[in-house]
Amino acid sequence: MALAVPEFLGGGGPSIIAQQATPILLVALGQCVVLQIGSIDLSNAATGLFACILAALTLGPLGVASPVLCLAVVTAIGVINGLILVYTQIPSFALTLGTLGVMQAASLVVTGSNVVYVMDNMAVVAWLFTVQVATLPVAFLIAVALAVVLWAFLRFTVPGQGLAAVGYNERAAALSGQPVRALKVLAFGLSGFFAGLAGLCVISIAGAASSIGLGSDLLVPSIAAALVGGTAITGGACNPLNVVFGALFVALIPVGSAAVGVDPQAQSIVYGAVLIVAVAATMSRSRHGIVK
Amino acid sequence: MMQSQIPRAVALSPAVLALEGVSKAFGPVVAVKPLSLTIPRHQVVGLIGENGAGKSTLLKMLTGVHLVDQGKMMLNGREVRFRGPLDATAQGVGIVHQEQSLFTNLSVAENIVMGAGRSGSQAVKGGLYRWSTVRAEAAEVLARIGSRISPDTLVGDLSFAERQMVEIARTIHLACQTAAAQGGAPLVILDEPTSVLEQAETEVLEAEIARLRAIGSVIFVSHRLEEVLRICDRTVVMRDGEIVADRLTSEVTEADLYRLMIGKDRHARSREAVPLAQGAPVLRTRALGKTAAFRDIDIALYPRRITAIVGTFGAGREALIRTLFGIDDPDSGTIELDGTPVTDWTPRRAIAAGLAYLPAERGVESSVGGLSAARNLTTVPFGDMAGWLLSPARRKALAAAWFDKLDIRPRLPGQPLERFSGGNQQKVMLAKWLTLGPRVLLLDHPLRGLDPGAGANVNACIRAACAEGAAVLLLADTLEEALDLGHEIIVMRDGAISARFDMAEDDPTTLDLLEKMV
Numbered sequence: 084m085a086l087a088v089p090e091f092l093g094g095g096g097p098s099i100i101a102q103q104a105t106p107i108l109l110v111a112l113g114q115c116v117v118l119q120i121g122s123i124d125l126s127n128a129a130t131g132l133f134a135c136i137l138a139a140l141t142l143g144p145l146g147v148a149s150p151v152l153c154l155a156v157v158t159a160i161g162v163i164n165g166l167i168l169v170y171t172q173i174p175s176f177a178l179t180l181g182t183l184g185v186m187q188a189a190s191l192v193v194t195g196s197n198v199v200y201v202m203d204n205m206a207v208v209a210w211l212f213t214v215q216v217a218t219l220p221v222a223f224l225i226a227v228a229l230a231v232v233l234w235a236f237l238r239f240t241v242p243g244q245g246l247a248a249v250g251y252n253e254r255a256a257a258l259s260g261q262p263v264r265a266l267k268v269l270a271f272g273l274s275g276f277f278a279g280l281a282g283l284c285v286i287s288i289a290g291a292a293s294s295i296g297l298g299s300d301l302l303v304p305s306i307a308a309a310l311v312g313g314t315a316i317t318g319g320a321c322n323p324l325n326v327v328f329g330a331l332f333v334a335l336i337p338v339g340s341a342a343v344g345v346d347p348q349a350q351s352i353v354y355g356a357v358l359i360v361a362v363a364a365t366m367s368r369s370r371h372g373i374v375k
Numbered sequence: 376m377m378q379s380q381i382p383r384a385v386a387l388s389p390a391v392l393a394l395e396g397v398s399k400a401f402g403p404v405v406a407v408k409p410l411s412l413t414i415p416r417h418q419v420v421g422l423i424g425e426n427g428a429g430k431s432t433l434l435k436m437l438t439g440v441h442l443v444d445q446g447k448m449m450l451n452g453r454e455v456r457f458r459g460p461l462d463a464t465a466q467g468v469g470i471v472h473q474e475q476s477l478f479t480n481l482s483v484a485e486n487i488v489m490g491a492g493r494s495g496s497q498a499v500k501g502g503l504y505r506w507s508t509v510r511a512e513a514a515e516v517l518a519r520i521g522s523r524i525s526p527d528t529l530v531g532d533l534s535f536a537e538r539q540m541v542e543i544a545r546t547i548h549l550a551c552q553t554a555a556a557q558g559g560a561p562l563v564i565l566d567e568p569t570s571v572l573e574q575a576e577t578e579v580l581e582a583e584i585a586r587l588r589a590i591g592s593v594i595f596v597s598h599r600l601e602e603v604l605r606i607c608d609r610t611v612v613m614r615d616g617e618i619v620a621d622r623l624t625s626e627v628t629e630a631d632l633y634r635l636m637i638g639k640d641r642h643a644r645s646r647e648a649v650p651l652a653q654g655a656p657v658l659r660t661r662a663l664g665k666t667a668a669f670r671d672i673d674i675a676l677y678p679r680r681i682t683a684i685v686g687t688f689g690a691g692r693e694a695l696i697r698t699l700f701g702i703d704d705p706d707s708g709t710i711e712l713d714g715t716p717v718t719d720w721t722p723r724r725a726i727a728a729g730l731a732y733l734p735a736e737r738g739v740e741s742s743v744g745g746l747s748a749a750r751n752l753t754t755v756p757f758g759d760m761a762g763w764l765l766s767p768a769r770r771k772a773l774a775a776a777w778f779d780k781l782d783i784r785p786r787l788p789g790q791p792l793e794r795f796s797g798g799n800q801q802k803v804m805l806a807k808w809l810t811l812g813p814r815v816l817l818l819d820h821p822l823r824g825l826d827p828g829a830g831a832n833v834n835a836c837i838r839a840a841c842a843e844g845a846a847v848l849l850l851a852d853t854l855e856e857a858l859d860l861g862h863e864i865i866v867m868r869d870g871a872i873s874a875r876f877d878m879a880e881d882d883p884t885t886l887d888l889l890e891k892m893v
Binding site for chain 1: 546554581700702723725726732734739740742743744745750753754755756757760761762763764765766767770
């Protein structure tokens with residue numbers, strides 16, 4: 084990149100990439116916890132957008148309480164996802180596909196298909212991207228810090244190790260006394276929580292929210308970021324620190340391909356092709372000969 | 376009938392199978408010593424022996440899973456050397472396993488024809504399936520073994536015995552083709568086909584075997600000796616990797632075969648004094664029952680005592696131990712812990728109460744292959760491992776201590792568990808529970824899949840844990856193991872307790888135990 088277009092580094096490129104990468108990274112962090120237990124959450128990006136819309140609606144009247152409310156609501160949505168999964172044994176793919184539809188429709192209904200502008204108290208979230216440290220928005224640095232925290236959680240705590248055990252061998256984990264159900268609910272709750280943070284970032288960047296606006300297309304990039312970060316889709320192997328690089332890489336593709344002059348209409352081709360190559364290069368295959 | 380037309384045990388044409396000095400060793404462990412065996416056409420040969428006698432290794436050599444170390448294997452007069460299971464099938468050796476390998480979402484016809492290969496089936500023309508041919512071919516195969524199963528039925532809708540028939544049909548279909556192409560007869564191996572069948576289903580199977588005899592030869596492996604006597608023309612007994620007897624079935628009795636299998640009828644090896652059942656039992660059951668598994672089970676487990684349960688496959692031992700750990704729910708009776716009946720018994724509650732369970736299926740239910748051995752040691756979130764934080768330093772120290780204590784090799788606790796040998800994996804699994812200092816150890820075939828050296832090692836660990844105060848319930852693989860380890864031996868037959876031996880007073884022999892098992 085920097086070789087092809089030298090002014091990329093000097094001209095605020097890193098800052099743009101970091102800004103683009105932040106919501107992707109946050110959704111991907113939630114996703115990788117769910118992937119860690121061998122499930123998938125297709126609904127978390129839509130849940131994040133719902134949080135974004137909720138924030139747009141409530142920032143004016145509630146002020147500082149609004150982000151707290153948003154995070155509480157989306158975390159609860161994640162927990163509900165987890166509870167349904169655990170008690171009905173619906174495959175996570177099917178379940179979250181359903182939740183995805185529900186959340187999209189909820190976003191439409193709540194906004195009445197309009198763009199919702201933040202009327203007041205924008206300052207509550209604006210600092211996330213206006214304050215910069217070493218040319219990087221503070222929100223990005225917070226997201227990276229959260230990735231480190233998540234990494235430590237997965238590596239150095241009892242529930243963190245339990246998540247890995249469930250991902251590798253659920254039956255053995257259950258017979259070893261791991262609280263399998265609680266761990267699954269935890270994973271989906273975290274997925275909702277991180278999606279909510281992504282939603283707050285989007286509102287901070289855009290100052291407005293709509294069901295088809297900024298933040299409505301985070302699902303594929305976030306899963307891609309988790310996979311490029313080496314997360315095994317079969318469960319058990321996940322390193323949030325690598326997901327940071329996955330998110331940066333995924334954010335770089337559209338910005339980069341525009342910078343080197345790829346026709347905007349052909350960008351999706353580049354995006355898809357680069358993604359396949361990147362996942363093929365980084366995916367963890369060591370454990371499973373069979374990947375579905 | 377058929378039998379009268381075909382002279383039994385008389386080889387007119389070359390024998391279907393002839394082994395000359397065939398042997399197999401795994402490292403220093405000799406599983407099958409050089410042995411010779413000839414199976415003429417149209418003969419059903421029973422192969423019996425205790426677990427670890429070398430039967431499965433022999434079968435695996437015959438079916439190309441293991442390469443033969445030494446010796447010659449002749450099939451229909453030609454020398455063969457199998458490169459793999461597919462090769463063995465292609466040469467005319469078919470095997471039907473106890474665990475079924477059918478596709479339950481496909482029809483009977485598809486299952487039979489699918490494995491047949493290009494030469495065996497006309498059903499695929501130009502890359503397309505011709506359904507009428509698939510059906511016709513399958514119907515023909517089924518008719519040959521006299522089965523009345525419709526080729527269009529989904530395998531998933533069949534009963535277990537019917538599926539067994541389909542397996543046999545498929546195997547015969549394969550074995551016959553190649554055998555016919557080479558002018559020989561097929562060899563079909565039935566590996567404990569009856570252990571999961573009901574009485575009526577077994578009779579159907581017996582009729583099938585009689586028909587099979589007209590087509591080729593059969594090796595019938597079973598733990599049920601009365602069936603072997605009824606079905607087979609000849610019985611081969613293996614012990615310690617050798618053929619110790621090869622008799623016409625008409626000349627032996629069930630008792631003879633048992634004696635041959637066990638070898639020297641023996642008592643428990645001399646050992647230290649048997650600890651008495653002192654104080655109150657930690658865990659006891661009262662009239663515990665579960666439909667179609669076990670009934671009226673009264674057992675009491677005391678600290679520092681090993682209770683071994685022996686029984687044949689299907690005696691209900693496995694279901695009982697899983698019920699004790701809260702994996703399955705009983706239908707009647709109670710489990711009492713320190714004299715108090717338990718309610719809502721789950722593995723988590725059981726572990727919290729001081730129980731530990733070592734499952735028989737290590738890879739499926741016990742080990743977490745991708746995690747390191749050290750992490751596997753700490754996957755039970757109770758006792759020292761309860762709470763939130765995992766200290767890597769403490770885990771390291773814990774792993775180092777237990778690796779030393781149980782002599783787990785290599786001393787690389789950070790290595791993924793799946794890279795350890797079976798015996799060492801099992802020791803890690805045992806250590807996982809021992810770190811908690813369990814009050815009750817439930818051991819479900821702890822030596823399964825281990826070589827004798829590793830087994831002795833694991834047994835020493837079990838004895839040590841018991842001496843430190845655990846009450847142990849052991850489902851042993853062999854009667855010798857039960858006799859040598861058990862302080863009390865309980866014999867189960869068909870879901871009920873048929874005998875109890877307190878080793879402080881009684882001194883049963885392996886034969887005494889067997890008598891109560893069958």
